[in-house]
Amino acid sequence: MEQSPTNQPKKDLSSSKKDEPKNKAVIHFPKSKKATLSSVKRGMMKGPGVFKKMKPILLAVLISIIFARVVMSVFDTEVPEQSALVGQSEPGGQEVGNTVAATKIPALSMWVVQAGVFKEVASAEMSYRDLAAKMPTIQTLHEGMFAIWVGVTSNEAAAKAIATQNSTEETPLYVKQVTRPPVDMELAEKDATWIKEVNDFVLAQWETSEPLAVPEELITNPPHNEKLNSTFTSLETLQKAGVQPGVERDTAFLLVVEGIWELSQN
Numbered sequence: 001m002e003q004s005p006t007n008q009p010k011k012d013l014s015s016s017k018k019d020e021p022k023n024k025a026v027i028h029f030p031k032s033k034k035a036t037l038s039s040v041k042r043g044m045m046k047g048p049g050v051f052k053k054m055k056p057i058l059l060a061v062l063i064s065i066i067f068a069r070v071v072m073s074v075f076d077t078e079v080p081e082q083s084a085l086v087g088q089s090e091p092g093g094q095e096v097g098n099t100v101a102a103t104k105i106p107a108l109s110m111w112v113v114q115a116g117v118f119k120e121v122a123s124a125e126m127s128y129r130d131l132a133a134k135m136p137t138i139q140t141l142h143e144g145m146f147a148i149w150v151g152v153t154s155n156e157a158a159a160k161a162i163a164t165q166n167s168t169e170e171t172p173l174y175v176k177q178v179t180r181p182p183v184d185m186e187l188a189e190k191d192a193t194w195i196k197e198v199n200d201f202v203l204a205q206w207e208t209s210e211p212l213a214v215p216e217e218l219i220t221n222p223p224h225n226e227k228l229n230s231t232f233t234s235l236e237t238l239q240k241a242g243v244q245p246g247v248e249r250d251t252a253f254l255l256v257v258e259g260i261w262e263l264s265q266n
Helices: 013-019 037-045 049-073 121-131 156-166 189-206 216-220 226-241 248-266
Strands: 102-103 107-119 136-144 145-153 174-181 185-190
Touching: 013 216, 102 189, 107 121, 107 156, 107 248, 121 136, 121 145, 136 185, 136 248, 145 156, 145 216, 145 248, 156 174, 174 248, 185 248, 189 216, 216 226, 226 248
Parallel strands: none
Antiparallel strands: 102 185, 107 145, 107 174, 136 145
């Protein structure tokens, strides 16, 4: 007997449903925020980020680039032609003609007209000021004393003539010969030549009674050594005084001689 559809046994729907795959299941992912510049910066600066780790490396690279540019700017220059080096510095930083070397200044022997000699500088200065108002006068050191000289020359006869001309009852003058030994100095070649030419000028002036003009090269090529500055200043004064005899010129000439005489004291 054929069973009717209504009488057929019902399938267990609950168990079949359990066995079916859940095709309609939905997987939810967390929403990501849109990246912005500010969020990126915060991420880099937050904690031991990449930027902090790379910072020393980036700094080292930057310093290397700067150093390389500096080095290239120093050494990437044109080599000057040999002719352009004439008159410039020699190796070692010294200019050509200005190499410092030991120089021996010749001894100086002369006759002086002396107005007095003092142990105390104050007494010497008082006498100097009084005499300087009347005649050419210099104050210098000689044999440990402060000497006042009113004339210098190369021979005794000329010194006596100066003494006779300027001596008074209040200011007796007498002559004596003085000698300064050779002087060893460290001078540049140009300065050594300059002081030698000054010495030659003084000796030439002593050989004649006529005033001589100061050689122009002694003024246009001044010395660089500061120990010669006072002598150069006296030469300038002597040049400005001209070749006419007078107190101003005679005083300037005395100061030039004083500068040479006192080289041993510098």
